[in-house]
Amino acid sequence: MSDTPASELHELDRPWRIWASVAVMVILLIGILLGVIIIPVVQGRNAGLDAYTAICRALGIIPGSPARQQIVDRTPPTPVSQVTWTADVLQILANANPERGRAKVLEVCVSCHGEQGVSIAPEFPHLAGQSGAAIYKQLHDYRTGSRTHQLMTDLAKALEEPAIADVAAYYAAQPKRNPNLATLAESPKPIVRLVELGDPSRNIPPCASCHRPGSGGPIETPILSEQGRDYIVLQMKMYASGERRNDVYGRMRTIAAKLTPAEIDGLAAYYRAGFR
Amino acid sequence: MRNVERLCLAHFWVAFAAFVVACVLGTWQMWVRSPLGAHLGTPGQYFMSVTAHGVAMAYVLTTFFIMGFGYFVAVTALDRPLPGKQWAWSAFWMAIIGVVMILVPIGMGQATVLFTFYPPLTASPWFYIGLVLVVVASWVWCILMLVAMREWKRENPGRPVPLAMFATVANAVMWLWTTVGVAVELLFQVIPASLGLVQTIDVGLSRTLFSWTLHAIVYFWLMPAYIAFYTMVPRAAGGRLYSDTMGRLTFILFLVYSLPVGMHHLMMDPEHGNGTKFIQMLLTAFVSIPTLLTIFTITASLEIAGRLRGGRGIFGWIAALPWQRPAVLATGLAFVMLGFGGFGGLINMGYGMNAMVHNTSWVTAHFHLIFGGSVVIMYFAIAYEIWPRLTGREHMSLAPLRLQLWLWFIGMMVMTLPWHWLGLQGQWRRVANFNYADPLIAGWGPWVIVSLAGGVVLLVSALLFAYNLFVLHRGPSMATGRQLYALAVHPPQRVPAALNGFGLWNVLVLVLMLLAYGYPLAQFAITPSPSAIVHRVY
Numbered sequence: 001m002s003d004t005p006a007s008e009l010h011e012l013d014r015p016w017r018i019w020a021s022v023a024v025m026v027i028l029l030i031g032i033l034l035g036v037i038i039i040p041v042v043q044g045r046n047a048g049l050d051a052y053t054a055i056c057r058a059l060g061i062i063p064g065s066p067a068r069q070q071i072v073d074r075t076p077p078t079p080v081s082q083v084t085w086t087a088d089v090l091q092i093l094a095n096a097n098p099e100r101g102r103a104k105v106l107e108v109c110v111s112c113h114g115e116q117g118v119s120i121a122p123e124f125p126h127l128a129g130q131s132g133a134a135i136y137k138q139l140h141d142y143r144t145g146s147r148t149h150q151l152m153t154d155l156a157k158a159l160e161e162p163a164i165a166d167v168a169a170y171y172a173a174q175p176k177r178n179p180n181l182a183t184l185a186e187s188p189k190p191i192v193r194l195v196e197l198g199d200p201s202r203n204i205p206p207c208a209s210c211h212r213p214g215s216g217g218p219i220e221t222p223i224l225s226e227q228g229r230d231y232i233v234l235q236m237k238m239y240a241s242g243e244r245r246n247d248v249y250g251r252m253r254t255i256a257a258k259l260t261p262a263e264i265d266g267l268a269a270y271y272r273a274g275f276r
Numbered sequence: 277m278r279n280v281e282r283l284c285l286a287h288f289w290v291a292f293a294a295f296v297v298a299c300v301l302g303t304w305q306m307w308v309r310s311p312l313g314a315h316l317g318t319p320g321q322y323f324m325s326v327t328a329h330g331v332a333m334a335y336v337l338t339t340f341f342i343m344g345f346g347y348f349v350a351v352t353a354l355d356r357p358l359p360g361k362q363w364a365w366s367a368f369w370m371a372i373i374g375v376v377m378i379l380v381p382i383g384m385g386q387a388t389v390l391f392t393f394y395p396p397l398t399a400s401p402w403f404y405i406g407l408v409l410v411v412v413a414s415w416v417w418c419i420l421m422l423v424a425m426r427e428w429k430r431e432n433p434g435r436p437v438p439l440a441m442f443a444t445v446a447n448a449v450m451w452l453w454t455t456v457g458v459a460v461e462l463l464f465q466v467i468p469a470s471l472g473l474v475q476t477i478d479v480g481l482s483r484t485l486f487s488w489t490l491h492a493i494v495y496f497w498l499m500p501a502y503i504a505f506y507t508m509v510p511r512a513a514g515g516r517l518y519s520d521t522m523g524r525l526t527f528i529l530f531l532v533y534s535l536p537v538g539m540h541h542l543m544m545d546p547e548h549g550n551g552t553k554f555i556q557m558l559l560t561a562f563v564s565i566p567t568l569l570t571i572f573t574i575t576a577s578l579e580i581a582g583r584l585r586g587g588r589g590i591f592g593w594i595a596a597l598p599w600q601r602p603a604v605l606a607t608g609l610a611f612v613m614l615g616f617g618g619f620g621g622l623i624n625m626g627y628g629m630n631a632m633v634h635n636t637s638w639v640t641a642h643f644h645l646i647f648g649g650s651v652v653i654m655y656f657a658i659a660y661e662i663w664p665r666l667t668g669r670e671h672m673s674l675a676p677l678r679l680q681l682w683l684w685f686i687g688m689m690v691m692t693l694p695w696h697w698l699g700l701q702g703q704w705r706r707v708a709n710f711n712y713a714d715p716l717i718a719g720w721g722p723w724v725i726v727s728l729a730g731g732v733v734l735l736v737s738a739l740l741f742a743y744n745l746f747v748l749h750r751g752p753s754m755a756t757g758r759q760l761y762a763l764a765v766h767p768p769q770r771v772p773a774a775l776n777g778f779g780l781w782n783v784l785v786l787v788l789m790l791l792a793y794g795y796p797l798a799q800f801a802i803t804p805s806p807s808a809i810v811h812r813v814y
Contacts, residue, residue, distance in 0.1 A: 016774035024532065024784050027562060028555070028791060035554025060549025060799060067550070085809045090475035196318045200711030206319060219809050 040066035081246050082144040083137045085219055092165050093132055101170030104163050108155060117174040122230035129176035134222035135168035138246075146246040176226055187273065191266035202258050207267065210251075218248065224271040232268035240264075280351050280358050281666045286368060287344025288659065288666075290375075291337045292742060295652075298332035299738035301325045306691075306731040311712045311721040319708035323388040330391030331382065333648075336375055338497045339410055341655055343367070343417045345500050346444050348662055350424040353440040353507075353761060356431070359423045363416055371413035377406025386814035390706070392490070393466060395482045396808040401470040404462050411455050418448035429777075436771040439523045440507040440761055446527040447499040449778050450492060453535055453785060457488025469810040476807035480547035481800040487538035488793060491560075495534040497647055501654035502526065502566075505574045505607060508661055511762035512603035515581025520764035522573040524775040529566040531781055533559055536792035543630050547805065548796050553627065556792055560625050567618060571611065578607075580765065602677045606657035609685040613649035616689075617642060620696060635706075638699025641692040648734075649688040656681060656741055665760065669751040676744050683737035691730025694723040 036058045044054025047068045054066040064070045083089070106115065109127075113119050117128030127135060141147040142156035143164075159167070193199075198206035210217025211224045224232065238244035239256035247253060256264070305325055307313035317325075351358050358364065380402065381387040387399035425437055425445045437445075461482050469477045506523040510516055517523065539556040542548060582593025599605050620642040623629045633639060660677050664670055671677060698720050703710075710717050710724075774780050 012770075013773040016772040017780055020774060020780060021784060024788065027559070028788065031555040031558040032551075032791075035558065036551035039554065040551060055551075058549050058551030058554075060547075060552055060796065065550060087476045087807065090809065094475060193315070196320075197315060197709070200709070201713045209319060219811070 043067040079248075080250070081137065081141050081146045081248060083140045083220070085133075092162065093136060093168070096132065096162070096165035096169035098166065098170040098173050100163070101166030101168070104159070104167050105170055108159070109167065112151075113171070117171045119228065119231075122228050123234065124228075125231045126227055127171040128174040128226075129223065130171055131219075131221065131223050132165075132168040132172035133219045135171055136164055137220040139164040139168065141246045147244060187270045188266060191263070191270050194263060194267065195270060204255055204258055211271075220248075226273075227268075227271050229265075229268040229272040232271055233264055236264045236268070280347050280361065280364075283358075283361065283364055283368070284344045284348045284662075285666050287340045287347070288663075290372065291340035291344065292659070292745070294332040294336035294340070294375075296738050296742050298329045298337070299735050301329040301332075303728075303731045303735045305329065306724075306728045309709060310724045310728045312725060312728065314709060314712060317708075320385060320388065322708035323390070324382060324385055327388055327390050328379070328382045331378055334391050334493075334497075335378070335407065335410060337652075337655075339371065339414050342447065342496065342500055343371075343414060345503075345658060345662075346417060346421050346448065348666070349440045349444045349503070350421060352665070353438040353444075354424060354428045356424075356428060358420070359427055360420050364420055367413040367416035367420075370416075371410045374406040374409030374413065377402045377409065379406075381814065388813050392486065393461075393482075395461075395466055395469070395479050396477045396811045398466065398470045398477075398810050398812045398814075400814040401467060404467050404470055408459070408462055408467075411459060414451060415455070418452050421445050421448040434770065436520075436768040436776055438761070439517075439520055439764075440503055442524060442776070443499065443503045443506065443527040446531050446778065447496060447503075449782065450499075450531045450534060451496050453531075453789075454489050454492035454496060457485045457490075457538070458493075461485035461489075470812070475810055477810050478800060478805060478807045480545070480805050481797070483542060483545060484539075484547065484793070484796055484800070487541045488535075489538070490541050491538040492534040494643075494647065495530050495563075498651050499527070499530065500658060501610065501651045502530075502570060504603070504654050504658050504661070505570055507761045508658070509574060509603055509607045509762070510577035510581060511759065512601050512661065513578055513581035513597055513607075515577055515579075515584055515762075517762045517764040518573050518576035518580060520766070520768045521771070521775065522569055524771065526566040526569050526573075528775070528778075528781055529562070529569070531778070532784055532788065533562045533566075535785055536788040537563060539792070539796070540625055540630070543627055544634050547799075552792070552796050557625060557627060559788070559792065564618070564622070567614070571614075574607065574611075577762070578604075600674060600678065602660045602674060602681060603657045605678055606653050606660075606681050609681060610650040610653050610657075613645055613653070613685065613688060616693070617646035617650060621646065633699055635704055636699035637695050637703045637705050640705045641695030641699055644695070645688060645692040649685070649692070653681060653684055653688075656684065659741075659745065661760065663745060663748055664751075664754055667749055667751075668754050669748055670754045671744075671748055672751050676740065676747075680737050680740040680744055683733055683740065687730045687733030687735075687737055689730070691727050691734060694726045694730075698723050698727075 036055060040054040040058035041051045044051065044057075044066045047066075049057070049066065049069070053062065056062045057064050057066040105113075112121070112124045113127050117126060117130070119126050138147060139156045139159065142149065142152045143159070145153070156164075194204070195207045198204045198209070207224075210221045235244060236252075236256045236259065239247065239252045240259070242253060245253065259267070304317075305322065308317045308322060347358055347364060378387075381400035382403065384400075387403040389397045389399045389403075393399075421444055425441055428441070429435075429437065436442075465477055465482050465485075468474050506517060506526070510518075537556050537560040539548060539553055540560045543553055543557075578597060579593050581598075582596040585593075585596040585598070587593030587596030597604055597608075599608065620638070623633065624639065624642060660671070699705075701720065703720055710720065712718050712721050
């Protein structure tokens with residue numbers, strides 16, 4: 001009670017302070033002893049690891065599990081694309097200059113892709129409003145030979161690294177045309193379903209899970225809205241046959257190979273119309 | 277009551293409005309994932325709905341309910357006016373602005389990142405900034421709770437703080453510790469990424485920071501249920517609290533052991549050593565102690581009530597309990613759900629067993645049963661218990677209240693038990709739809725439909741709950757004010773400082789957190805790992 005002397009209160013409180021601290025620390029020590037020393041050393045011995053390595057692995061100081069040897073894969077990697085999205089590359093994209101890009105476009109690209117990114121022939125892709133990262137990756141892939149084209153390979157090789165990003169930024173900044181809602185409304189239901197839900201029975205994911213701004217695709221995913229129909233059909237067929245192979249993890253080769261020609265055509269028509 | 281009725285009611289109505297909307301969304305989600313509603317919505321719509329459901333349930337319902345309940349306890353348990361009422365109202369409006377800022381981007385499809393964020397997925401900055409506002413508002417609440425207790429102690433030197441307030445402050449102190457992790461994640465990683473200031477994000481670091489918050493936040497939601505168990509239920513049953521000290525120890529153990537354990541959510545993550553995971557797994561085991569203490573103490577308190585009401589024999593006291601009273605009924609039902617849910621939790625806690633269920637519906641079912649079941653049914657009980665005191669009106673009949681509680685219990689069991697079973701069969705979580713044409717998945721179909729039926733019952737119960745509260749606003753005026761809080765069998769005259777404040781326990785939490793999270797966080801500075809590309813969904 002309030003009339004208890006302070007010294008007596010202090011005396012009464014002391015065992016609580018001491019024993020609570022001791023109890024918590026003992027639990028913690030048991031945890032450390034078991035988790036960092038005893039279990040890793042015993043498990044490590046069975047896995048042929050020395051005690052020091054096992055303890056360091058348990059602490060997370062060196063990578064790997066204390067309970068087994070790490071499998072080391074010495075097969076040299078053969079990536080389908082040389083582009084890696086490091087912080088440096090992303091910084092190059094962020095610092096790209098559309099004005100410089102415009103100069104380069106007028107010098108090199110305009111004859112096929114147009115000044116505004118609207119191409120002159122159905123076999124060339126429209127680039128207006130395309131994702132900058134997508135254009136950057138394709139140009140880079142042409143430069144390194146991951147993707148080949150009779151015209152683009154030589155043209156891209158003539159472009160230096162920052163110029164690629166500048167051109168990408170310029171076309172990315174060009175406005176898209178308005179989608180043709182009438183055509184979109186005519187899209188057959190199975191095609192719309194393929195875009196929005198995919199076909200789980202054939203392990204085909206929805207196109208829209210990647211090819212829509214804001215969805216779950218990797219950064220280099222191109223925007224397909226208002227793309228030329230013939231161009232999309234051509235690329236899908238090249239993916240299906242394996243002629244084009246610069247898609248990471250073979251995603252598009254896997255998907256395109258499962259689509260029927262009618263579906264490829266329907267999807268190309270759908271995307272030509274735009275989806276917004 | 278000293279003129280905080282409007283403040284409390286405002287918080288509660290926001291909480292329960294979010295709750296009802298989230299129930300509608302939840303039922304829709306169950307429907308489109310079942311064979312009955314397959315192909316009805318797009319994955320984009322599904323994840324929009326899941327995000328809204330999670331945010332409304334986990335952030336809006338809980339935070340507003342706990343804040344409102346805290347203000348109520350501070351005034352009624354301490355029997356003195358709330359200090360800083362203007363601050364409380366400012367915090368309320370700040371949180372409202374935050375909620376609007378969260379909900380608008382979700383509605384526009386610019387925040388389909390679920391309520392746990394999953395970096396490198398990045399939503400519209402408004403989503404995160406709104407969340408920060410809600411958290412800051414809750415910090416104001418924490419400080420007001422601490423001030424209220426401190427002022428009461430100054431006026432009543434040497435006297436034990438009433439258990440309801442002691443527990444509320446334990447929750448406030450825990451919440452201040454808890455939110456540090458997510459606040460650092462949002463302010464230094466996610467919001468800069470969302471604003472486009474950085475292009476990459478260290479996902480290992482952000483997951484570690486979120487794990488700091490992720491387990492203790494669940495106890496933040498749980499505490500009001502435990503406060504009701506200790507301080508309201510024994511009284512509602514007509515008995516006394518078996519032990520006041522047990523209550524204090526329970527809330528202290530929650531404070532100490534809910535924080536350094538979050539890494540059990542990261543057992544499948546590669547960025548931490550097995551030893552650190554083991555230590556946190558062991559500490560997690562100790563979180564079960566306060567729950568076991570509570571089950572013992574509350575059962576003993578109910579036994580006292582049952583025997584006072586003439587119950588005889590080993591189990592006769594159970595039948596003698598006043599089950600017609602909503603608080604008693606809710607406690608019984610909550611204990612059943614806590615039993616099943618707690619058992620499931622022990623499985624999640626074990627490294628090996630967790631590996632089998634980690635990415636399956638088992639986990640979703642578990643947290644629905646524990647939080648949506650045991651905790652939320654006690655939110656109902658608390659609302660039914662204190663609403664008459666806030667409005668000065670009586671429930672006209674207790675029958676619709678009991679019906680609502682039973683429906684919630686039945687709905688939750690029917691929804692979550694098959695869901696656990698599906699998880700054991702490998703049904704994955706965080707997906708928008710299932711392909712029931714696949715023969716393996718087709719076998720899940722009937723159980724998913726049973727689950728959906730449970731979801732529909734839950735929705736009915738949620739609507740009935742809102743109806744019951746609306747009806748109360750027109751009920752007859754309360755004749756006499758009953759006492760709300762239970763007395764202990766031996767009311768404490770003097771308790772050691774360690775059971776009357778949080779100084780010692782804060783030091784111990786600090787030590788535990790330094791050991792549990794010190795190196796796991798420091799490693800990201802010592803050897804920076806490769807970062808992921810920020811993936812903006814807006």
